[in-house]
Amino acid sequence: MAEWLVERGIGEDRAALIEDGAIVEARIRPHDDLAPGTVIRARLARRIPPRNQGIAVWDGGEALLSPLPRGVTEGASLSIEITRPAISERGKPKRALARPSEEAPRPAPALADTLDGPVRLLDWREGDALEAAGWSELLEEAASGSIAFVGGTAHITMTPAMTLIDIDGEGAPGDLAVSGAAAAARAVRRLDISGSIGIDLPTVADKAVRQAAGEAIDAALPQPFERTAVNGFGFVQIIRRRSRLSLMELYAHDSLLSHARALLRIAERSKGAGERTLHAHPHIVHAIESRESWAIELSQRIGAPIALRADPALAISSGHVQARFP
Incomplete structure (x- = not known):
């Protein structure tokens, strides 16, 4: 189960x-x-009546508020509930999304309380x-956007408009279209990808094969989602409700902090005794140093001092941990 x-x-x-x-x-x-479900106090900085939206701001952030609350004037304070965090896309950052709330400020539900099953x-x-x-392999997929499956590879690229998945392989086009569709759908679920998603499969003239590819997506990706039929050029679009950042978005737009947190996970499970030295690229060391509480919590968890050593020869993802006494 x-x-x-x-x-x-x-x-x-x-x-x-x-x-x-x-x-x-x-x-x-x-x-x-700011996870979905967080309720905070904010100020209505701007009303956008034609779109029934507004801009809400608070210390350190802002959100696109929808629907626009009636009777709330610009400059007034109100409670809002975050429905999607901000997305710092390169060249086109997206504000957080929020809706008006009657509740008092509160944190989002715990992650465990948002899961089904x-x-x-x-x-x-x-x-x-x-x-x-396979957690490390999952993070590698999120960071690289490359996922191998039997007979081919799914290459995932994020754009401001949508997430694109290109299926590549050397098998017969019909077989690759069906297996690639299933692999793409599994990757969407595994990496928590949402929003608008385009899958580029091999071009197949046979309508029955295109239908089979669509059915492979339906079998591998649980509802709710919407999708188009696979067209004659092998393209199919999926729409999933977007309420949080996917693993790929975290690694694409928050790469240093994501790799830093992954290294801390390795460190708290490191074997040996005595001081732990975290060897990492200078940018990763700086990311950990910029969050002073991280090193303190790590030291408390393992019951030993922590040292950070910057090594420019290491890749961003190649940090490792050394205990003073093996």
Whole structure:
């Protein structure tokens, strides 16, 4: 039976749906993000009546407010509920989305409380159940956007308009279209991709094969979502409700902090005794130093001092941990 494993890490919470020993769906929620469900006090900075929207601002952030609350004038204070965090896309950042609320300020529900199905909370001192299910491989997929499957590769690229998945392989076009459609749908679920998604499959003239490719998507991706038929050029579009950042968005738009948090996860599970030295690219070291509480929490968890050593020869994703006494 499928089960959600949930882990409260340093700087982020993690969840993975495990089925037959593998991760089929995953989520990462950074602690410093305004997660959906958060209610805060804000000020209505601008009304946009033609769109029934407004701009709400608060110390350190702003959101596109919809619908526009009646009777609230510009400059007035009000409560708003975050429905989607901000997305810092390159060249075209998107504001957070919010709606008016009658509730008092409160944090978002815990990640574990937002999941459907059985949930098991993990303790970092126990065996690494997430890693046993392939957590490191999942993060590599999120960072690289390249996912191999039998007979081909799915290359995932994010654009301001949509997430594009290109299916490439050397098999017969019909077979690759069907297997590639299933692989793309599994990747969408596994990496928590939402919004507008375009999948470019091999061009297939046979309508029955195109229909089979569409059915492969339906079988691999749970509802709710909408999709078009696979057209004669092998293109199909999927729409999923967008309420949080996908794993790929975290690594594309928040790469340094994402890799830094991943290194802290490795460090708290490192073997040995005594001081732990985290060897990492200078940018990763700076990211950890900029969040002083992270190193403090790591030291408390493992019961040992922490040292950071910058190594320009290391790739952003190649940090490692060394204990003073193996």
